Amino acid sequence: MDEDITNQPSTFDELIGAPAEPAQSVPDAGPTPRTRLAVSALSDVGLVRTNNEDFFGYDEPLGIYVVCDGMGGMASGEVASSRAVAAVMQSYAATAASGAPVSTRLLHAINAANLDVWENGQVPENKGMGTTTVVAALDGDKLILGNVGDSRAYICQDGQCVQLTVDHSYINELIRNGTLTIENARDADLKGMESVITRAVGVAADVQPDFFSVDLKPGTSVLLATDGLTRYILQEEIATVVAASPFESACANLIDIAKQRGGQDNITCILLQALPA
Secondary structure (H helix, E strand, O other), X not given: OXXXXXOOOOOOOOOOOOXXXXXXXXXXXXXXXXXXXXXXXXEEOOOOOOOOOEEEEEEOOOOEEEEEEEEOOOOHHHHHHHHHHHHHHHHHHHOOOOOOOHHHHHHHHHHHHHHHHHHHOOOHHHOOOEEEEEEEEEEOOEEEEEEEOOOEEEEEXXXXXXXXXXXXXXXXXXXXXOOOOHHHHXXXXXXXXXXXXXXOEOOOOXXXXXXXXXXXXXXXXXXXXXXXXXXXXXXXXXXXXXXXXXXXXXXXXXXXXXXXXXXXXXXXXXXXXXXXX
């Protein structure tokens, strides 16, 4: 990624008038059952770059899935993305027995990644490095998603595909304020500003991820992807490819489309699919 950075209730029901009853022992129901997920992942250098600054990782037993798109001079993008993936997964694993909510653990993991990349970016050869991230964590029959930058998550079900995350980018700010539409954004002349992102992991001591939650049902697919893919393919096309492809081939088929349309950046995606109980 050759990208610039501009900056960085509870309610209770009352039971009135009921006679007192002896306390009953209630068996521990144990942890909430988790939806089973199939996973397929692939990364490609693309047609222009000589090195791959994208990085991905996942741990199926822990239910954590990460995609990062690094930026920085020379090899620093690779350093940032690989360190961020490792830090997210290590932090998330370290809190597995804590009893903390998945959302809390995910926030802690992204903060740990930010601190790691930030500290390692203080050496001269890595100065200014950073990375986007999009992370999915399984929480019972839901996925909790966190993102920083313009790597995205999509949900595909019932023949449709919808973007779940919101890009932290200059071009998305123009879309949000009505200056551009999604349809004409890809053809707009932004004089080089189209590659500017407004948040990234590791470019400052603190980071502000956004979080989203999505319910899973059998057949639901969730795609995590870098902008090397999403700049070339619309969400309705993603829906078509995911629906028409064997699960194991969907990532490769999506990447092939991006390469046919230019492939100017590294291209990475993780596809998750909820399985029947």
